[in-house]
Amino acid sequence: MGFSKSSFSLTLILLTSLAFLIPLNTATDLYTLIYKGCSRQNSQDSNFQSTLTSLFNSLVAQSTTSRFFKTTSGSGQNALSGLFQCRGDLTNADCNNCVKKLPAMSTNLCGQTISGRIHLAGCYIVYQTSDFPQLSGTELLYKTCSGSKESFEDKRNTAFANLETGIAGGSGFYATTYGSVYVVAQCEGDLSVSDCGACVKEAVQRAEAECGNSIAGQIYLNRCYMSYSYYPNGVGHSSGSGQQTGKTVAIVVGGAAALGFGVICLLFLRSLWKKRDDY
Known part of the structure; x- marks a missing residue:
């Protein structure tokens, strides 16, 4: 038979x-490397790697139930502070799967530098020693602009204005579409509503000034980021798009x-x- x-x-x-x-590209996209930032100085502490591993383990463990977590590992001058954050529309499972990729990538890309940041499309991780210089929350870390289109700026600027209004609602993450322009912004999890709004406003102003009529751009500041893309065929997203797409x-x-x-x-x-x- x-x-x-x-x-x-x-x-x-x-x-x-x-x-x-x-x-198949859904999960793969979450793990796409956006950028890395590694300090030029390596740690001279013999226990650095074990302290860093302990920090990473704590962050990964917390990513099963949270999309943002900040902690410290070690003590005194050898202490390491660190955090992770996932996109605001990811499920806990997707967040955890994304964060689990970061420790190995950090080791491969930054080694034993005293500060590092690995930013994927779906999540990022940051660590630094206690004596590492503090950056301004609106310090520009990475930007990219691509493509161009005439008479695009008015449509883009309206989308940006909607984004600023949406992020002021206080969730720390907002995504929306206007006229086939998809925009998204997110602030570091412990920023106040007012500081978040100010950070995103700065990111938007940089996008307007530095990307001009580019149809896609990404602006990553120290404590927030924003990105936008133009979909000429009307293929866009709305707030909470990741969850809706998953459904x-x-x-x-x-x-x-x-x-x-x-x-x-x-x-x-x-x-x-x-x-x-x-x-």
Whole structure:
């Protein structure tokens, strides 16, 4: 008893088609490296690596239940402070999976430098020694601008204004779309509402001044970031887009899987009836 060759072929085609329905790039995108920042000075402390490992372990453990956490490892001059933060629209599971990538990446990219920052699309991690110079919250760490479009700035500026209004609502994370321009901003988790608004405003002003009519840009300041992208075909996002996309994907893949299971059952029953007729 078993599938006929034709039944097996149909099943294989179906399963292959289902595989293509699953958005494999969703998780991969979260782990895309945006930028790294490593100090030029290495630690001379013989216990540095063990202290850093302890710090990373604490941060990873907290990422199962929180999207932001700050802590300290070690003591005295050898103490290390650090934090992680995930995008505000990630689930706890996605946040944890993202943060788990960071310690190894930090070791590979920064080694034993006394300060480091690894920023992925979905999360970032920061650590520094107690005597490392403190940066202004609006210090520019990284920027990128790409593409250009004439008569784009008015549409972009309206999207930026909506972003500033939205972030002032106090959640520390906001994403919205205006005229096919998708914008998102996030502040470090312990910033006050007013400081967050001021930081994002500074990031927006830098984007306006430095990216001009670029159709995409990213501005990363020390304690906040903002990015924008233009989708000429109207493919954009809304506030909370990550969660909504996840729900849509679950419905589509779940429905496809149910359909696939039903077809496989029918093929199996057909094989049984064919076998019965052969006796």
